[in-house]
Amino acid sequence: MAAGVANGGYVAWQYRDGDALAIIATGSEVHLAVxxxxxxxxEGVAVRVVSMPCVEWFLESGAGHMESVLPSGLAARVAVEAGRGDAWYRWTGRDGEVVSVDEFGESGDGPSVMRRRGMHRDAILSAARAVLARQHR
Structure with a gap:
């Protein structure tokens, strides 16, 4: 894992070869992605979770590492970000989905606020299923 962090991103978890769907997350969102x-x-989906703690380091890690983590042929992608999600479309592509929090200023305990803002497992599942459905049309 330390080498993966040093390279800015790594496969944190996967089922089978993870070649059907990638869920990209960072920091506190990784556990939701898992x-x-x-x-x-x-449900039988070959899925991988990519932890990307530093996009800049990932970009500098080299084409071989980047391809091993996010293969160019793996088009079904979802990114999870507890902040503005705009930049993550670079990694999901136009057919991917980004689950993010784009509105701020709500008070309350962290988990409740995040759930109300759509940052939870079921939102990620919904996005993932939508991406997979688009891949199979």
């Missing part, structure tokens, strides 16, 4: 991925794996 929860969603485990549910999808239970």
């Amino acid at each position: 929860e969603a991925a485990r549910r999808l794996a239970g």
